[in-house]
Amino acid sequence: MAGAPGPATPLVRIYALAARALMPLAYRRSARKLAAEGMDTTRIAERMGHATAPRPEGRLIWFHAASVGESLSVLRLIEVLGTQHPAFEFLITTGTATSARIIAGRMPPRCRHQFAPLDSPSAVARFLGHWRPDAGVFVESELWPNMLRGAAAHGIPLALLNARISDRSARGWARIGRTARYLLAHFAMVHCQDARTAEHLRGLGCAQAAAGANLKAMAGPVPHDADMLGALCAQRGARPLWVMASTHAGEDEIAIAAHQAVLKRHPGALMILVPRHPERAGDIARLLAQAGMTHERRSAGAPIGTAPVYLADTLGEMGLWYRLAPLVCVGGTFVPVGGHNPFEVAHGGAAVLHGPLYANFAEGYAKMDAAGAARQVADAGALGAAVAELLGAPDDLEAMRTGASAFAAAQEDSLADLATTLGAALGLR
Numbered sequence: 001m002a003g004a005p006g007p008a009t010p011l012v013r014i015y016a017l018a019a020r021a022l023m024p025l026a027y028r029r030s031a032r033k034l035a036a037e038g039m040d041t042t043r044i045a046e047r048m049g050h051a052t053a054p055r056p057e058g059r060l061i062w063f064h065a066a067s068v069g070e071s072l073s074v075l076r077l078i079e080v081l082g083t084q085h086p087a088f089e090f091l092i093t094t095g096t097a098t099s100a101r102i103i104a105g106r107m108p109p110r111c112r113h114q115f116a117p118l119d120s121p122s123a124v125a126r127f128l129g130h131w132r133p134d135a136g137v138f139v140e141s142e143l144w145p146n147m148l149r150g151a152a153a154h155g156i157p158l159a160l161l162n163a164r165i166s167d168r169s170a171r172g173w174a175r176i177g178r179t180a181r182y183l184l185a186h187f188a189m190v191h192c193q194d195a196r197t198a199e200h201l202r203g204l205g206c207a208q209a210a211a212g213a214n215l216k217a218m219a220g221p222v223p224h225d226a227d228m229l230g231a232l233c234a235q236r237g238a239r240p241l242w243v244m245a246s247t248h249a250g251e252d253e254i255a256i257a258a259h260q261a262v263l264k265r266h267p268g269a270l271m272i273l274v275p276r277h278p279e280r281a282g283d284i285a286r287l288l289a290q291a292g293m294t295h296e297r298r299s300a301g302a303p304i305g306t307a308p309v310y311l312a313d314t315l316g317e318m319g320l321w322y323r324l325a326p327l328v329c330v331g332g333t334f335v336p337v338g339g340h341n342p343f344e345v346a347h348g349g350a351a352v353l354h355g356p357l358y359a360n361f362a363e364g365y366a367k368m369d370a371a372g373a374a375r376q377v378a379d380a381g382a383l384g385a386a387v388a389e390l391l392g393a394p395d396d397l398e399a400m401r402t403g404a405s406a407f408a409a410a411q412e413d414s415l416a417d418l419a420t421t422l423g424a425a426l427g428l429r
Helices: 010-036 041-048 068-084 095-104 119-133 147-154 168-176 175-186 194-202 226-236 252-265 277-289 318-324 343-348 358-370 380-391 394-411 411-425
Strands: 061-063 089-094 111-115 135-139 158-163 187-192 209-211 242-245 271-277 295-297 310-311 328-329 351-354 375-377
Touching: 010 041, 010 119, 010 147, 010 175, 041 119, 061 068, 068 089, 068 095, 068 135, 068 158, 068 277, 068 411, 089 095, 089 411, 095 111, 119 147, 119 394, 147 252, 158 411, 168 175, 168 194, 187 194, 187 411, 194 209, 226 318, 226 328, 242 318, 252 271, 252 277, 252 380, 271 277, 277 295, 277 310, 310 343, 318 343, 328 380, 343 394, 351 380, 351 394, 358 375, 358 394, 380 394
Parallel strands: 061 089, 061 135, 089 111, 135 158, 158 187, 187 209, 242 271, 242 328, 271 310, 295 310, 328 351, 351 375
Antiparallel strands: none
């Protein structure tokens, strides 16, 4: 029965012993990584469960997400819950410095961030002892056994939102079915981002698993600086423009080859190339030079000039690029990383192109393709042809943009319904 997991399985007890023994090593590794990323050293202790902020008065709802995408996906939900329950306070925990920085300026009212405690009994106990959350919400695949056991010991009702599990992972969980059932029984509500995941989890004995809309589709538009957008529009002028967003190694070459094809039909066209990890910008600059393409670089403070490529090697500015461009190709879909969020592009009002590899967003891309808001392309040649075609056919491009905006707008009702369902499942009054 959900919320009544029963005794821990032998595998979970062994995990707890191993986590306790390995915690010093895990902490040193985590601390080094956070320090290397420039995180304030006083906050690194949060990974051991030592709070660096006071607990607010009143009821506190805890959201736990892995990293940037997952944490951003719950901000709009927290905002809606905050409106429905104006006396509630909120805590969001993540594990990466990047997520902490990006969400810092985007948190809704009455919300604060801490780094998640490492999944050892002592760190979790310190964390829960300080924050004493009235309910907890875990996002996607964050099934940390000691966190779940600690919450159960404190009587904290839990929900799992936007759950996703691949066919391969489902087979792995089935081999430890008793432990899978034990962990999933901690959740009073399990919201799955697609029907396949719900079927997998019910097959593991999670009767409360139900399919719903992808939480990332309901996250709303990515914020942007309106004044900066105006300045970039002026710099761009009337040049045909497209964005290649969130590229991984192996995709920059595809973008470059595609833009070379675009330039043959639209000589003044501009491509804004946005790497998923800005630290790869040097490698991308070398690829551009090898291809004989000049570029301006965002991190150097350069404005959009006359070069055919603008290398947007910064964090936290995706909202600008999605608003500036009428057409965006989403990276992570030409190499096997699972794809990236197309819904943010739709909320920005741009049409979407994507490659064939998008397992993490399979249902979302299928719906957007069917709605005429997105289009799949196979490779660099097909991408270049599609971009050149759409930039030369304003009516067709505008139809795709209209479809994308309509798709995004339809998600708002789903968000309100999810907030109401979550509140009822967790007994929030």
